[in-house]
Amino acid sequence: MKNKITLKELAKLLNVSVSTVSKALHDSSEISPKTAERVKELAKLHNYRPNPIAVNLKSSKSGTIGVIIPNIANSFFASVLWGIEAKAQKAGLQVITYISDESLEREQQITDMLTSGFVDGVLIAVSEETNHKKQYDHLFGLIDYNIPVVLYDRVSFDFPADKIGIDDEQTFEDATNLLQAKGLKKIGVAISIHHLGVGKLRIKGYRNALASMDDFYIANSSKPETLKTKIKKLLLEDKVEAILCADFESTMLVYRLAYENGIRIPEDIKVIGFIQGGVAKLLTPSISYVEQFPEQIGEEAVDLLVDRIEKKLTDEKPINKTVFTKLMHLESTVF
Amino acid sequence: MKNKITLKELAKLLNVSVSTVSKALHDSSEISPKTAERVKELAKLHNYRPNPIAVNLKSSKSGTIGVIIPNIANSFFASVLWGIEAKAQKAGLQVITYISDESLEREQQITDMLTSGFVDGVLIAVSEETNHKKQYDHLFGLIDYNIPVVLYDRVSFDFPADKIGIDDEQTFEDATNLLQAKGLKKIGVAISIHHLGVGKLRIKGYRNALASMDDFYIANSSKPETLKTKIKKLLLEDKVEAILCADFESTMLVYRLAYENGIRIPEDIKVIGFIQGGVAKLLTPSISYVEQFPEQIGEEAVDLLVDRIEKKLTDEKPINKTVFTKLMHLESTVF
DNA sequence: CTGAAAGCGCTTACAG
DNA sequence: CTGAAAGCGCTTACAG
Structure with missing residues (x-):
């Protein structure tokens, strides 16, 4: 029953300051090789891992993307999720899934909650109800809050975000x-x-x-x-x-x-x-x-989103991509 | 292009302290009705939402559970995920999904990363490789870090955690x-x-x-x-x-x-x-x-996990549940 | 090279 | 009833 060790505790054990420990672990050039060595050794011994929540708070990033899926029982979407997962993992991002169950109301609840800052970006295939009623205000809500959005698969409507679909x-x-x-x-x-x-x-x-x-x-x-x-x-x-x-x-x-x-x-x-x-x-x-x-759709969706999150694409117009099919x-x- | 408003900014606008704003929004009895009113009004106007990351840091909870799925293309697991989602939503928990792709190594990477504190608890169906090689050390790793674990569906091996499966x-x-x-x-x-x-x-x-x-x-x-x-x-x-x-x-x-x-x-x-x-x-x-x-398996898995997270079940022995089938x-x- | 300080955005025990 | 202070665990500009 270990308890997670913190920087502070590590610092105390080493008789140095918290700043020194933090810098040592980040290979800062400010730290002497000897100290760096000592710190790393003890950190490894105690299997120190920075608390991701604290890191997120500092960086104002969540390291997380939200994925909204209309219907996971549809194997097409299940495969898309697979592609998303694989790419997100490589990018060091956590994937939080939400299932709208093809309901506009549920979708609104989800996007609403996402504006509070759980995620750095959102991947969404809109629900059929949303599509049918042409209600996209909640998506604009995300944009208002500066949360990058990428639409996948269900893309045949006018909305200012990157899109990736099938023709x-x-x-x-x-x-x-x-x-x-x-x-x-x-x-x-x-x-x-x-x-x-x-x-x-x-x-x-x-x-x-x-x-x-x-x-x-x-x-x-x-x-x-x-x-x-x-x-x-x-x-x-x-x-x-x-x-x-x-x-x-x-x-x-x-x-x-x-x-x-x-x-x-x-x-x-x-x-x-x-x-x-x-x-x-x-x-x-x-x-x-x-x-x-579908996996490819998931993968490319993550690519698009990551580019937006990292501001590589600031101010660029929305990108439209298509994944081909094969008979x-x-x-x-x-x- | 709104930017999220913080407690601090709200406080400044109202000419009161941050503590007052926070308490007012939590309906603390310490605050005068008049102030509470003013605060809430402005909060609503600016659509204030507490930054979940900051709240998490204070509470040392992530408000998040991790779900490890061996193979999402298997519609059985897709449906389990559906049940998990539905229950988690009701419990106000975010679901982070991980796909092990039936690989022990991938599963180890996932559990390893989860020990750093991303999630409050873990739901896992072990990969076939894990099952086959009978390698469960990484699962004990989670236990060591006090992270509650519930096994779902693939439960026919000896491990000290709650289990829910099919007979x-x-x-x-x-x-x-x-x-x-x-x-x-x-x-x-x-x-x-x-x-x-x-x-x-x-x-x-x-x-x-x-x-x-x-x-x-x-x-x-x-x-x-x-x-x-x-x-x-x-x-x-x-x-x-x-x-x-x-x-x-x-x-x-x-x-x-x-x-x-x-x-x-x-x-x-x-x-x-x-x-x-x-x-x-x-x-x-x-x-x-x-x-x-399968949805039922997902739902009951979340129930078990929530009970463990909330320590309702401290020190109780692992629970074994079975969901029945119907011809x-x-x-x-x-x- | 090391450390004290400020700050990310919040909550809460405590003082007034 | 209100606010200053401490603290969650980290990072980093700054001083020494």
Whole structure:
């Protein structure tokens, strides 16, 4: 049951002043090699570690960044957090996590508390509610208090801060184009998150690619039963030749309905899913998927934030970064 | 661009002392109602918030707990974190997350740094490497520094701290018994994590239930190809009547191999998977699964830790808690 | 080369 | 009822 030893106690044991001990431990040139030696030896013996809280108070830095996550059960965000952690560790920063649970009110509570000085900077993916209600006052609150902010992933709105996201629109456009290039005409989309910002972008990308077409085939609903009915229509009546599934739920429904109705993947229909590689590879048949690089988003977000905190970027305009995606071909798009 | 206002500045504006301001804001009975009023008004006007770092330094508390997570990509741990967050927020604690990435060395770095006083307490699920090498010195290091520790989820080793986990052994035993009670004789297990602590417990539970039997049917390998071969043997040669899948990967392999070999679920074989409900419901056919309650583990872990931090439990022996699981019947076990 | 002093922003026992 | 003082554990400009 050791108790943490302080500078003062160390000084007393050594019969020198607190200042001397502090300087010795910081390799100050003011201190004689002999004293420095003595001090360091005893410090090591007692396993002295400066009290980080006291150091923070002196330096007016917390050595800490806040990360606001809308939904940690979403493995995308879990991976982003992983990237954040890894980078923060290298930068010697502690990461305090907050989960907004997609709630604006909770997000406001969090940012409000952060203005009191817990953290040196904030990484945030805004909640869906925030996005939907377009309420960003609490984010401006952070800026008012001079707390650097970096937006990650959910970045499609106007706000004066560095941003790092994925180009969902482009990704979907590319995927659609690719299927067209293979000669497919009737390409559909299944989506349960069409009401979310990211969902809208994905649909937009799909529409961009098919701009010259007359017909879009979109099965969209956040209600499983309705979505099921709409997907069934795509499969049985419209007889689409390919389906882009914009999320996990719609992917699984497409698989199920194809199976139940004797439609073979990929013989009768090609399928691409916006889902995690780990799951994509294990489905039967394995499904071609869009690989995202969430860890990279986390890492670059920390880089941006650190630059702002260290004022390397003072007065520079907000930076916009995009992390690319990659279409991975598995069994479901074999031609 | 506001800058945080301090007690001192507030005092100057009001022409009173810092002590008076501080006391007024804490509703001290020493202060006249009139002064208290004036102080509070100005404080509100300037949106005064005490600098948490200074408060921490005075109180020798950090108001912060550290959470060590082996692997955040594992949705089980992501959900535990969710529970931790929710409870910590209610308790007014900040959560600093650390990811050990299943590495002993990384875990040692983390615990080592935590002894310097960043946090008031630590929640940890030890890494697999730690578990495997049975190296717990760094955890004793925390204890030495009087930092309360609570172990969550990975608790099957001897260590003097509060623990909260899942009874994996019992859960698997129950699931096996249930299948037996339905008259099934040949029950197999597919598992890719048999070398991990939790995997061993699951196998043990299975063996317990079948203690009176001569034959166990276990397909175990961390290599997908080998696991595939072994599962195939269970399905085609042993012709087991049911399979318990101990993890996500083995579950997906069983589904795939059953499909490829014309074995129908549940008509020809019953399947139970140790996977997340969200995925279980979307598989074709939906798979009966063991529901765990990771949020609850997180919540109870915080409760235990807070009690220790507040010394409610001084000198009491370590507490062992278990969160129960629930078998959810879906299509894959329809009789 | 060493140490006394001031200060980071707060709280609280004590004096008046 | 108010304020001066000490102190939490550190750092650093300044004096000697």
